[in-house]
Amino acid sequence: YQIQEQALKPALDFDFIHARVIKNSVSMLSNYFTLDVGSLDGVEKGMGVVAPEGVVGNVKACSPHYSVVLSVLNVHSHISCKIKDSDVVASLSWPGGDTHTALLQELPGHLMWQDGDTIVTSGFSSAFPQGIAVGKLIESYKAPGDIFYTAKVALFPRFESLDNVRLMRRKLQDEQNMLEEEAMP
Incomplete structure (x- = not known):
């Protein structure tokens, strides 16, 4: 993660959660993978997910202990x-x-x-x-x-062998969401 850490330094307004991939698919048109962290760990729908080599997906759903990620290898991503x-x-x-x-x-x-x-x-x-x-x-x-x-x-990422990943969340995302909702008619 050292190279990725350096690339993420400009992202100081993001929080990170470490996770492991516990289930992964790459052979379908709609691929997902499951992580060993959930809402009790701070995971929320929409969070970005990165591997050491780069972007791998976005959180689609989470339960208290697990998260399902919409993979970059998904035709809907x-x-x-x-x-x-x-x-x-x-x-x-x-x-x-x-x-x-x-x-x-x-x-x-x-x-x-x-x-x-x-x-x-x-x-x-x-x-x-x-x-x-x-x-x-x-x-x-x-x-x-x-x-x-x-x-x-x-x-860059090799999706067949995903293991350790990080989830990213913008620290001030709630404020941005509230402002954008207020500005919309």
Whole structure:
């Protein structure tokens, strides 16, 4: 976790909970994994989950002693990401199949990126601060008639062997939620 700890230093406004993966699936379209911590440990729905190599999912549900996490390897998972050291923001999703790659979608064609660029979280989510590792861009393409590019991303975490993870919660998330609810009509 030492490398990940250094990457998380800018995330000082987050609390962390250590957990172990006790059940994991990677062979379905809707993959989840179960953690050995729950609401009695401070876990809440929506918390981000990271492995030493990077982002692995979001808490979908929890009981007093366990949590179920919506894996990045789930066709319903969408994580706001960006190309490191740039303002290129896009949505990361997994189309199924290969457990080592995902897609970064809706990349604006007028911006620059190249194969090998590192993909990190954008910070436009309450689950993850900006800059948490996700993967590496390995190729990009544009469908005929489309204005956006899609990029294939080699994911850093190895989902088949998830073990120790950390759950993340923004310390002032309740305040942000209350303000946003108040501002909505």
